[in-house]
Amino acid sequence: MLGYTIKRLLQMIFVLWIVSVIVFLMMSFTGDPVFMVIPIDSTQAEIDQARRILGLDRSLFEQYLVFMNGMLQGDFGRSYVYRQPAMDLILERLPATMEIVVVAMIFAALVAIPLGVYAGANPNRTASRAIMSGSLLGISLPSFWVGMMLIFLLAVQWQIFPSSGRGDTVEFMGLKLSVLTLDGWYHIILPSLTLSLATMAIILRITRAGMMEVMRQDYMKFARAKGVSRRGVLYGHGLRNALIPVVTIFGLQLGDLIAFATITETIFAWPGLGKLLIDSIYRADRPVIVVYLMLVAFIFVVINFIVDMVYTWIDPRITVK
């Protein structure tokens, strides 16, 4: 187990290194950042000077060494637009994104798991068929469009929920959070609901497939025969075993949610990471894009690592080599 953990950790470092190379190379192909920092009417001498200050006059390899060296020392560069350390900007926005992602995940699990268990346990009922068609529709919807429709109906027409922003936040352990205020919840519901739809549909389908597989097993019949209630069999024996693939999907979906948060945040003007990324792309703010990608890559490899570890824990049949 220890050997496996160490091997996985080394793999994580390797993946992050590859990602840093790719991110660096791709970024050097994007527009010239010099023109983002200097006034339009600069002379050639000023352009050259700015290029020198940013280190862009050196070879690509040298630039990479400088970039890597900075990163290893915790220096991720300064935003061209905000003129502050890119990492600070990102960390400042991170809680807002994590909030909608976590709330979306909870929405998805609360709706999808019970419905998936029901549809998997009674595959031939009309209600199950309706649930499955609904989930297929959920996968087929462009999430940004759903968000717009929610804004149009619930914020513009009926004015039940606000259409944008984060609402009141409360400082908690140094983080500004919306989930601790009622106004914050008003603001968080629509973006999280929008974000959760696709995940909800996917988790529902995986749960159902897992349940259908489990329902055929003898231990389910045995548990029922020995007098466990139907509900107890479904949730205690069935779901527990059907949950294994769901855990993996949960992990992968967390990554997808962070990615799709860029769109949701843009629609709802939610001041999180995703909106920062899109704004930075428009303004060719390279350092911010790089830090965002490296941070997201880091989050992903950590999630994958945790998923693998949790796997062996929830399913003792899986042994690691």
Added chain:
Amino acid sequence: MSATFLSSEFFHNYKRNASAIAGSIILIIFAVIVVAGPLFVAQDPYDVGQLNLLDSYKPPVWLEGGDPRFLLGTDGQGRGVLAGILYGTRVSVMIGVTAMLMSCIIGTTAGLLAGFYGGRLDAAIMRIADIQLSFPSMLIALFLMSAFGTGIDKVLIALTAVGWVVYARTVRGSTLSEVQKEYVQAARVAGLRDAKIIRRHVLPNVMTPLIVVATVQVGTFILIEASLSFLGVGVPITQPSLGLLIKNGFDVLFSGLWWTSVFPGLFIMALVFGINLFGDFLRDELNPRLK
């Protein structure tokens, strides 16, 4: 269509599956739109000479102020929403299908080579695939587009870069097991060149699972492209897809001009729903485990 197909188990199950039929009806309608869409509207929405600013923001025809020339209303430039949708559907479908074909060709080739030759080539291809799979497609595509800039060709490259992995993995897996089989050994003994064995013997036997992947992927690609265009890093304004139409509608949604964004969204939804309905049927039919 031969008599063997009409009496096959596949067709028999198809006839009895309501959602598969519904899916194919939707897809046929969209095929007609893609082929003949412009014939249904008088206006070419991208010919500036045919636009009239006096026609801007007309509501759909059944609302007060509607104009019979514009069934689903008009946008800010006096462009018919329906005309925009019919032309935009072409762009969306073209991108989805082309990117799927490109991903399929590249991914299948990579998977065949990895599975057939093994060794370092296999390790290299699969390592790239592993790393890529740990990131959501949307994010990789968004990142590539931000580096490339907008354009249909760039969207195709970004989608292909995202999409090849799933073919490579599937094909590699089935190739590994096919290579062990006697018919491949026999072909080798018969002295056939590797290229011919791969193309004539292995390839046909690893194709079936790809059909489902390819079908569903067209839908996924259409959604990713729409999201990219919505964020402004997808197709150019001169060739708007359904996603870009929704983005343009978003800017005026708060003024209550809902028809410019609602209708393109309904079209994407119907299109992808049709693809997924049909893909679901194929998955059940072609998956031997469920039989």
